[in-house]
Amino acid sequence: MCRRAIAYTHGYMSENYPEYPARWIAHLDMDAFYASVELLRYPELKGKPVVVGGRRAHAPEQLAGGSRRFASLRDYAGRGVITTATYEARALGVHSGMGLMKAAALAPNAVLLPADFDQYRHYSRQFKAAVAEIAPLIEDRGIDEIYIDLSDVAGAHDATETDPYAGVRDVALRIKSLVHKATGLTCSIGVSPNKLLSKLCSELDKPNGLTIITMADIPGRIWPLPANKINGIGPKASEKLSALGINTVGELAAADESWLKQQFGPNYGAWLHRVAHGHDERAVVTFSRPKSISRETTFERDLHPRQDRSELGRLFTRLCEQLADDLQRKGYAARTIGVKLRFDDFRIVTRVLTADTPIRDAAAIRHWAGLALKKAPLQQKLRLLGVRAENLNVLDSLASTGQAHAGEERDQLTLGLFESSAGKR
């Protein structure tokens, strides 16, 4: 039976709820994901400020008697940043992306743990598989969050006398419960007619929250939010909006569309207007292919292209080898190879070269990356060096046997083999 018909049989369609949504989209966000996974391993840290991050952070030391000694933030020296902070640590003013040296000044006694991506990927697969048992239409948005299309999940459109959204609420609660059962971890879910609103409202009740909204809730729940809560309004756009006197989503919604287009260009201006009114027709995309694969590294200390030539050369070759491994493992060859440099003043330069034929082995990548590097200016000290492969082709030998699809593409049923290493922000 069509879902609208189901809603209609409960009397919520035409007379009472003419705005009953055509879709129910959920956004699920794991709570402080990396840190929460660490707490499963080290339960004695529960309730304490803990941060995950750092390039060479020290793993806990096992002491005689079974207890452990943890590194403190104050002991850290280096260029690392925080990947995830527990809510207790956030209360002290530290957050993801903050440099660890700065964080140490704010919360010197917070426990610092190194990131263990294999472990996070494991739990990522677990929670996604648990969701898939109830709702298989899943869009991967990284290691710790997904969109789920609940529109065709059985029972999602059931209503009760007192709650027109009882059905979708029940589905979301079942998902939360299954995720917890599978991982021991909590998540927060937002449910609404589209991805934009669901992403916004999954944050409204964190941690371990559930928020359901419809278009009718936009003025009350969405318009008071700061404009930069919208996915796609970053630091630059929000700075400019602010200078124009626009700070909340509601103020953005009140702005004239043609004026927004004048200020931000036709495309972005029109988009700003749409999202401020909660409009978003994007589908939940359950499958996609990577467009690029890259490796980069920030040095312990800045390196000079001439004085530190040999060390840079070694690092450069190693990045190319890692990239070749990644390509091989995932079953791709690349036609375009590029390099990325970050200078000591944080300026970024990229150079790419496209070959006639696909490139896959480390020596060829090193060759083309070397040619690309020659096009870049090299007078200044470097902070970061990266190598990137683009214009990816599926390797025929793998594609024909289906091996390339076995786990290396962004197929939801393979769950989490492909997500970025990004963490909870």
Added chain:
DNA sequence: TCTGGGGTCCTAGGACCC
């Protein structure tokens, strides 16, 4: 000692072709 690593998408100019 401020500021990691892995991605996507958009814009804009020039080359080149018909």
Added chain:
DNA sequence: TCTGGGGTCCTAGGACCC
């Protein structure tokens, strides 16, 4: 009296996200 118009590919940079 100079110079069309579309399409695609390549390149560089930048905003943004997890």
